Amino acid sequence: MSDPRYDSLARVLTSHSTKLKAGEHVLIDVADTPEEFVIALIRAARAAKAEPFVVMHSGRISRELALGVTGSQAETMAAIDLARLKKMQAYIAVRGSQNISEMADVPQAQMAILSSKLRPALDYRINKTRWVVLRWPTPSMAQQAQMSTEAFTEFFFRVCTLDYGAMIPGMKALKALMDRTDRVEITGPGTDLRFSIKGIGSVICGGEHNIPDGEVFSCPVKDSVEGYVTFNAPTLNRGIAFDQVRLEFSKGRVVKATANHTKALNEILDTDAGARFIGEFSLGFNPHILHPMRDILFDEKIAGSFHFTPGQAYEVAGNGNKSAIHWDMVCIQRKDYGGGEVWFDGKLIRKDGLFVPAALQALNPDRLLGKERTSRNGKKAAVRR
Numbered sequence: 368m369s370d371p372r373y374d375s376l377a378r379v380l381t382s383h384s385t386k387l388k389a390g391e392h393v394l395i396d397v398a399d400t401p402e403e404f405v406i407a408l409i410r411a412a413r414a415a416k417a418e419p420f421v422v423m424h425s426g427r428i429s430r431e432l433a434l435g436v437t438g439s440q441a442e443t444m445a446a447i448d449l450a451r452l453k454k455m456q457a458y459i460a461v462r463g464s465q466n467i468s469e470m471a472d473v474p475q476a477q478m479a480i481l482s483s484k485l486r487p488a489l490d491y492r493i494n495k496t497r498w499v500v501l502r503w504p505t506p507s508m509a510q511q512a513q514m515s516t517e518a519f520t521e522f523f524f525r526v527c528t529l530d531y532g533a534m535i536p537g538m539k540a541l542k543a544l545m546d547r548t549d550r551v552e553i554t555g556p557g558t559d560l561r562f563s564i565k566g567i568g569s570v571i572c573g574g575e576h577n578i579p580d581g582e583v584f585s586c587p588v589k590d591s592v593e594g595y596v597t598f599n600a601p602t603l604n605r606g607i608a609f610d611q612v613r614l615e616f617s618k619g620r621v622v623k624a625t626a627n628h629t630k631a632l633n634e635i636l637d638t639d640a641g642a643r644f645i646g647e648f649s650l651g652f653n654p655h656i657l658h659p660m661r662d663i664l665f666d667e668k669i670a671g672s673f674h675f676t677p678g679q680a681y682e683v684a685g686n687g688n689k690s691a692i693h694w695d696m697v698c699i700q701r702k703d704y705g706g707g708e709v710w711f712d713g714k715l716i717r718k719d720g721l722f723v724p725a726a727l728q729a730l731n732p733d734r735l736l737g738k739e740r741t742s743r744n745g746k747k748a749a750v751r752r
Contacts (some may be wrong), residue, residue, distance in 0.1 A: 372524045373404045376578075377411035379528055384499035384575055385457040389416035390500040398424035402505045408459060416461045426469040430676050433473045433481060434551030441484035444598070448488035458496045463503030467511060467661065471606030478605045482691035486679075495681050501527065502664055503681050512660040513617070526655045526665075531574035534581060534652075537722075537729035538571040541583045541650065544571035544727070548711040551648070553589075553673065555700055557613065557708025558676075562587040564648065568684045572649075581653030581668045589686040590619035594677060597599060599704055600659035600666050600697035607631050608661060612696055619644055621677060638749035641690030646680035649673060649711070650717070651697075663695050668720065670732050671701035671720020673709065686706035 381387045395408050405421060412419040414470070436444075470478070492498055502508065509519035549565040569585040595615040602609045607628055615623040621643040627634045634644050653668035660666065667674045678692035700707030701720030711715040716723060721731050728734060 369407060373401075373407040374411070375528055375545075376524065377404070378403070379405040379574070380408065380459050380499055380501070380578065381411040381415055381417070383457060383531070384578060385497045387412055387415040387457055391417045391456040392454055393417050393418055393419050393457040394451065394457060395421045395459050395461075396423070396424075397461045397463075398429070399426055399505070400461045401463075404461065404503070417457070422451075426464050426466065426468060430469050430473060432468065432540075434582050436477055436480055438563040439479055439486065439728050441480050445488050448485065449491055452488060452491050452496065455496055458492050458498040460498070460500040461503050462500070463505050464507055467507050468606045468608070470510055473606065475605065475631070479638055479691065481637050486691055494523045494680065497575075499574075499576055499578060500664065502662055504589075508660065508662060512658070512663060515599060522655070526579040526653065528573070529579065529581075529653070530653065531580060532692065533735060534573050534730065535571075537572055537652075537727060537734075538583055540724075540726040541730065542569045542617075543669045543723075544711060544716070544724070545583060550710075550712050553596070553707065553711040554710075555698065556705040558595065558597075558698060558707065560594045560596050561618075562593065562619075562648070563591040564644050567686060569646055570681075570684045577668075579653055579656060579665060579666055579668055581670075582651045582657075582674075584647050584649035584681075585684050586680050586686045586688075587619070588648055589644055589688055592616040592619045592645055594700060598675075598696040598698045600672070601661050602663070602694070603661045604635055604668075604692075604694055605631075614675075614696075617643075635692060635694070638678075638692050639690050641677050641688045641696070642692050644677070644686075644688045644690075646678050646685065646688045646690065646693060647674070647676035649676075652730045652732075652735070654735040656703075657696065659699070663697075666697045667695045669699055670696060671704075671717075672697050672699045674698070683741075684722075 450506050485549040504520045506516045509516045553560040564585045567586050572580050572582045574580045598612045610627045612626040624632050651668045651672040656669050674695045674697045676695045678689040678690040680686050706719040712731045
């Protein structure tokens with residue numbers, strides 16, 4: 368018997384996120400995900416009169432392939448992926464994992480081959496399809512979040528089926544402000560950053576590409592970043608768990624990088640010339656996500672956080688930086704994480720994780736949760752009537 372939460376989430380992904388239309392092709396790309404949810408996605412796509420296609424992966428099999436992958440093999444893999452994507456109008460990726468460190472023992476050279484060779488297919492998916500990516504709740508994720516499996520699963524479905532429409536007014540106001548901003552300053556424990564986003568633009572993220580969601584992103588002018596930043600949220604890259612990453616910048620480039628695995632950190636930042644420049648700057652504000660769990664789709668949306676991203680910039684609201692990596696690193700600025708401030712053109716925008724301007728206060732957790740409670744109560748009342 369199908370879990371009704373599967374059907375609700377499948378409807379969010381097919382109607383809100385990818386907005387499937389009759390006759391369109393959608394690729395459902397899943398790894399270590401229950402067959403019941405894949406079936407729910409197929410049925411939801413067909414309900415929209417779209418045509419679903421499915422590719423299924425396994426983390427253990429992907430690791431085995433990565434251990435011996437060659438450049439020519441990776442090029443063939445990319446060609447197959449790209450050819451398939453060119454037949455699609457939409458893309459839904461669901462990633463489950465019983466072991467978040469499954470790729471930890473794959474040599475960095477092998478991972479670099481995959482990152483660089485598979486980039487064209489990834490870029491096509493990002494820029495040419497309507498896409499959405501999400502994780503699937505597993506005991507491994509629950510352990511990362513320091514929650515029981517049952518409690519985490521309940522949290523997952525609550526966050527992923529959030530009424531993202533409640534965020535729209537505040538997100539539009541933040542986008543308008545970022546679009547006209549030149550200088551950004553960010554301060555906090557171990558952080559004193561300065562850069563420009565003049566002329567870059569910004570993008571609202573309200574459940575169209577990531578589930579869960581809740582951010583507005585832009586990008587620094589490539590050579591404008593100066594100062595240093597310490598990320599208090601742990602991060603995971605290539606199966607390695609990094610803590611307390613600290614980056615120093617000069618003329619936009621990372622000139623010094625330290626962490627608990629400093630050597631591995633610098634090896635990743637040396638992947639190519641663009642890996643030491645920043646490809647994204649974003650403010651996160653999902654009211655349900657408060658603490659990091661080494662899963663970037665959740666961590667980058669943490670209420671009161673920002674993320675700063677070494678590597679590839681998006682074509683939209685980007686600075687033209689090219690790289691095989693795109694590594695979102697998160698700093699939480701709420702009081703319980705040490706506080707901090709974000710300034711736009713000399714005006715205080717967010718203090719200790721809370722937006723200050725009246726038009727942006729709609730994105731603060733108390734306001735968003737209040738709207739969500741009102742919306743859900745209204746729906747329940749409508750059902751009772």
